[in-house]
Amino acid sequence: MSISVSRPLIAGLLVGLLGVGHANAALISGTGAPSANAALAGSTTIDFSATSTGTYSSLALAGVTIDAAPGKTFVVTDNLGGSYNTTGRNLQNLQVPGSTGQFVLSFSSQVSAFAFNFGASNEDWLLEALDAGSSVLESHTLSQTWWSNGGEYFGIATTGIASARLTQLTHVNDAGIDWVLMDNLAFVPGESHEVPAPGALALVLLGLAGLPLARRRRAVSAD
Secondary structure, eight states: OOOOOOHHHHHHHHHHHHTTTOTTOEEEEEESOGGGSGGGTTOEEEOSTTSOOEEESEEEETTEEEEESTTOBEEEESTTTTSTTOOSSEEEEOSSTTBOSEEEEEEEEEEEEEEEEEEOOOSOEEEEEEOTTSOEEEEEEEOOOTTOOSOEEEEEEEEEEEEEEEEEOOOSSSSSOOOEEEEEEEEEEOOOOOOOOHHHHHHHHHHHHHHHHHHHHHHHHHO
16 A cells, blocks of 8 residues: 655644644633633632732742833732722732833743733733743733723633733823733643654654655565
8 A cells, every 4th residue: 555645744744743732722811810710720829918018120929920021110019909800919010110011920830821810901911921932822912901890800721831921012091101900810830832842853754754755665666
């Protein structure tokens, strides 16, 4: 029996191999406690209640480090506790000089899902999940929540999340930095993407390329 492998088939196989693990990426959203979402079952939740109030450019917590944009800061405060989707002490960036327009969440180990309560935004923000190589796995635009206190939360579920970025996109209603609040950060440990190593890909290619040659050799031997 002869086996014929076309170039389009090889290309399709490569695309499939390189895309392993990305197909199920999805936005997590809802109202209430993020940890109640099915994608966050068994999650660790940080509610900032044990975090000292003050101004930070980087904040190391159990399982995650939160960084402001270079040269910028955010605050942990009791102010507005229970308002704008918070449940007490919370993380904010204020509309003051030096406030950050971006938060970077770096997880101590890869996670399969994360989400947080988010409120008071007057601008659109971009939420991204990144892998260990800083490639974007999934991204979503978060529209303004305004003065709602419905408990809105947002996040992303996919495997291999090493970090996340939350970046202010628009400057329409607030000419400068948008004042926003974050609370109840929940995340779930998860496996990394099972993408074949370069050596494995090379072996697959060599094997596929050799199939037509092997078929021809069998045909010659039969003659």
